[in-house]
Amino acid sequence: xxxxLVTGGSGYIGSHTCIELLNAGFDVIVVDDFSNSVAExxxxxxxxxxxKITFHQVNLLDKKSLNNVFHQEENIHAVIHFAALKAVGESxxxxxxxxxxxxxxxxxxxxxxxxxxxxxxxxxxxxTVYGDPETTPIKENAKIQATNPYGHSKVxxxxxxxxxxxxHQWGVVILRYFNPVGAHxxxxxxxxxxxxxNLLPFVSxxxxxxxxxxxxxxxxxxxxxxxxxxxxxxxxxxxxxxxxSIEKLNTSPKQTHIFNVGTGTGYSVKQIIExxxxxxxKKIKTVIGPRRPGDIAECTADTSLANKELNWHAExxxxxxxxxxxxxxxxxxxxxxS
Ligand code: UDP
Numbered sequence: 380x381x382x383x384l385v386t387g388g389s390g391y392i393g394s395h396t397c398i399e400l401l402n403a404g405f406d407v408i409v410v411d412d413f414s415n416s417v418a419e420x421x422x423x424x425x426x427x428x429x430x431k432i433t434f435h436q437v438n439l440l441d442k443k444s445l446n447n448v449f450h451q452e453e454n455i456h457a458v459i460h461f462a463a464l465k466a467v468g469e470s471x472x473x474x475x476x477x478x479x480x481x482x483x484x485x486x487x488x489x490x491x492x493x494x495x496x497x498x499x500x501x502x503x504x505x506x507t508v509y510g511d512p513e514t515t516p517i518k519e520n521a522k523i524q525a526t527n528p529y530g531h532s533k534v535x536x537x538x539x540x541x542x543x544x545x546x547h548q549w550g551v552v553i554l555r556y557f558n559p560v561g562a563h564x565x566x567x568x569x570x571x572x573x574x575x576x577n578l579l580p581f582v583s584x585x586x587x588x589x590x591x592x593x594x595x596x597x598x599x600x601x602x603x604x605x606x607x608x609x610x611x612x613x614x615x616x617x618x619x620x621x622x623x624s625i626e627k628l629n630t631s632p633k634q635t636h637i638f639n640v641g642t643g644t645g646y647s648v649k650q651i652i653e654x655x656x657x658x659x660x661k662k663i664k665t666v667i668g669p670r671r672p673g674d675i676a677e678c679t680a681d682t683s684l685a686n687k688e689l690n691w692h693a694e695x696x697x698x699x700x701x702x703x704x705x706x707x708x709x710x711x712x713x714x715x716x717s
Contacts, residue, residue: 382406382454383625384497386439386488387461388432389416391570392503392559394424395618396459398568401428403622408452410445411462412438416571419715423567439484442491449495457499457550457625458492460485463532466576467507467673470529481532489543499550499632501624502540504533506557506610506639506678515645516610516681519555519637526673541635548633552624557610557641557680559617561700562707569707570614571714579611579700582652583708586661593663595648597670602677606648610641610679613695613703623691641680642693654697659705 383400387393388409393416400407401424409421409432421432433452437444439462449455463481464470470477492498509517510524525531540551560579562569575581584590598605620640627636646654656663685691711717 380404380406381456382408382452383457383459384408384410384448384452384455385459385461386410387416387463387503389413389418389420390461392556392614392617393461394420394568395563395614396461396621397421397424397432398428398563399615399618399622401430401432405625406433408433408435408448408455410435410437410439410448412436414438417715420568420571427563427565427567439487440479442487445487445491446494449491449497455495455497457501457628458488458497459501459503459621460488461503463503465529467527467529468576470532471527474528477528477532482535485536485539489539493547498547499625499628500540501552501554501621501628502536504537504553504555505530506555506641506680508534508537508555509678511675512678515677516643516679517639518681519639519684537637544633544635550628550632551635552627553635553637554620554624554640555638556617557612557639557678559614560611561613561615561695561703563615564703566703566706566710569704569711571711578648578651579704582655582663583704585663586655586659586705587708587712589712591664593652593665594668595652595665596668596674598667599670600676602647604647604649607674608645608647608677608679610643610645611651611697611700612641612693613700616642616693616695620685620689620691623689627689636688638685638689639680639682640685641682642696643680643682645677645679646697655701655705658698658701659709
C-alpha cells in the first residue's frame, strides 16, 4: 500500500482527506502540531474507517524533527500539505508570523522531501490567490492578485512548487479551494473553531444558540440580493479531489497541475442563512453590517479543468452541505470537547 504523508492531517480539511485516503487503500502518516486541531480528530478518523494512522506531533518549523519523521517513515509516495495558518484578518495583523509559519514551514518540508527523494506533492491553495477577479466563474489562468499576507503566502508557495517542478521534476498538484463547508456524513468529525471567521461556522453557532446573531457584511453589492456570493464546496467532495490528485500524479507524473475546486454554483449570504433556517428549523437572527474590508462581491469557480483532467466532480449540493454542518454542530456544541 502506498504511503501518503499528510501535514495538518488533524485539521478540518486534513481529517476529512485522511478518511478518503484510508478508504481508497492508502497508508496514512499524519504530521501535525495541534496548534489549531486536536488528537481526538485522528481517533475519530480511525473509528470511522476502522483503520490506523501513524501520527507524529511535529511543527514544520522544527526541521530536525521533521527530518526524523521522513527518516523513520521510508518510501513515502507523496505528501499532501495542509499545515498552515489560515485567517485572513489575523494575517494582516501578524504578517511576519504568517510568513514564518507558512513559508519557512513549507520550505523546511520541501527541503526534507528533497533530501529523502520524495517528489510528489499535493498543495492546499486557495481562490484567494485570484483577489478581486475581473470575471466569474474564474478559470485557473485568471490573473493572480492576492490582497493580504495569507493570500500572498499561498501565491509564493505555489511559485516555489512550480520552480521546484522545473528544477527537479517534482510532480505537483495545486488545488485552489473555493469555500469549504459541511462535515462528514457520520457527524463524527467537522470544523471546530473556537471563534469562527467564516460564514457557515458562524451561522451554525447562532442556530445552536452559542452566539446571538449573524452580521451580514454588506447588502449593497452588485448582486441580485445585495449580499456576497461564494462557491461553497462540501468538504467531503474537496477531500476526494485530493485522492484524485494522487492518482493524477501517477498517470501524469513530473508535471505541475493547477485546479480550481468548487461546484461552479454561487450562493449569496442571504441564501445560505435562509437555507440554514429551513434545514435546522432554528431561528437565526441577522443584522446588516458594513462590508468587511477586502471582501469581494462574487467568487465562483470554473471547474471544467478539474472535471476533465482530474476526473473529479462535486457530488454534494447545498442541502447536504448544510445538513451535515448542522448534524455536526447540533451534536457537538463544543466541537471535539463535547
Ligand atoms: N460573511 C458575513 N458574515 C459573517 C461571515 C461572512 O456576511 O459573519 C460573508 C462574507 O462577507 C462573504 C461570505 O459571507 O460574502 C463568505 O465569507 P467567508 O468568510 O465564509 O469566506 P471568504 O469567501 O470571505 O473566504
